[in-house]
Amino acid sequence: MEKYLVDSHIHVTMLPYEGLQAMAEGGIKKVITCSIVLAAQHAESYFDYFRLITGFYRKNAASLGIQLYSAIGVHPAGIPHDWTRVVNALPDFLKTDGVVGLGEVGMNQGSQLEQDVLKAQLEIARDHRVPIIVHIPFENRLPITDLTLSIAGQVGIPPHLLVIDHANLDIIEQINQFGAIPAITVRSRNVTPEVLSDNIDRFAHGMLNSDFSNLFPNDPTGVIKAFHRLKNLGIDQEIIDNLTRKRAESVFQI
Ligand SMILES: [Zn+2]
Numbered sequence: 001m002e003k004y005l006v007d008s009h010i011h012v013t014m015l016p017y018e019g020l021q022a023m024a025e026g027g028i029k030k031v032i033t034c035s036i037v038l039a040a041q042h043a044e045s046y047f048d049y050f051r052l053i054t055g056f057y058r059k060n061a062a063s064l065g066i067q068l069y070s071a072i073g074v075h076p077a078g079i080p081h082d083w084t085r086v087v088n089a090l091p092d093f094l095k096t097d098g099v100v101g102l103g104e105v106g107m108n109q110g111s112q113l114e115q116d117v118l119k120a121q122l123e124i125a126r127d128h129r130v131p132i133i134v135h136i137p138f139e140n141r142l143p144i145t146d147l148t149l150s151i152a153g154q155v156g157i158p159p160h161l162l163v164i165d166h167a168n169l170d171i172i173e174q175i176n177q178f179g180a181i182p183a184i185t186v187r188s189r190n191v192t193p194e195v196l197s198d199n200i201d202r203f204a205h206g207m208l209n210s211d212f213s214n215l216f217p218n219d220p221t222g223v224i225k226a227f228h229r230l231k232n233l234g235i236d237q238e239i240i241d242n243l244t245r246k247r248a249e250s251v252f253q254i
Helices: 017-025 043-054 056-062 083-093 112-128 141-155 172-178 193-198 222-232 237-252
Strands: 005-010 028-034 067-072 099-106 132-135 162-165 181-185 207-209
Touching: 005 181, 005 207, 005 222, 005 237, 017 028, 028 099, 028 237, 043 056, 043 067, 043 083, 056 067, 083 112, 099 112, 099 162, 112 132, 112 141, 141 162, 141 172, 162 172, 172 181, 181 237, 193 222, 207 222, 207 237, 222 237
Parallel strands: 005 028, 028 067, 067 099, 099 132, 132 162, 162 181, 181 207
Antiparallel strands: none
16 A cells, blocks of 8 residues: 555644645645634634634645545634633534544643633543544643643543644653653654654654644644655654554544
8 A cells, every 4th residue: 555644733724735735745645634713702713714624625635635634622822702612512513524533722821711621622522532632832841731631630531532742852751651642743843853763762652743834934744854754764664654644543533
């Protein structure tokens, strides 16, 4: 079977067409787009967004040979005042074709509001047995990781459904100990292909993504570059396959 790659976390509405093209040309055939509505004020902003990524953008990606799957949820960078309406609607949106889980959720500061929104969404993931992508921010990484895992423990979400994203050397042991799945973002501000290959044993249980957005420097071909570096270095093929395809396929059942 022909080898292909999976990018387990992007933000498709921020991706230029050329970025999607570069992904397709580099061998990516499946992509998971996460929800984010920056500065959202109203639940409806999320409802329209969910329809946009599961409809319009899914068709557009298919025209380039990419199967686009969606993760839905309230992102900490845009918590509407009526966020409970979004959370209550998630089970219905989970039935939409191509929706494979919840995300991107998580905390930036760890405020009570952020904790409440995260907890409510972890409960939905637990009750509906779907994976949930929880991000760890650039700042306050250790306390936010502690708090995230403690809330996840209270909720009692099965660890194999918990994807902790933007894992790096600072938190990888915590994630592995909890039994959650580390997601590894390949870009200059997170894990470079060099740091990945230098620490391959510690990252081997994870899955790669580019987390492409337009908020700071990003590279839609991060997963592709990492794949070629690992291959050129002669890293074990099974580890490469898991990081760049198989783990995402099994966690999200895609
Ligand atoms: Zn993201």
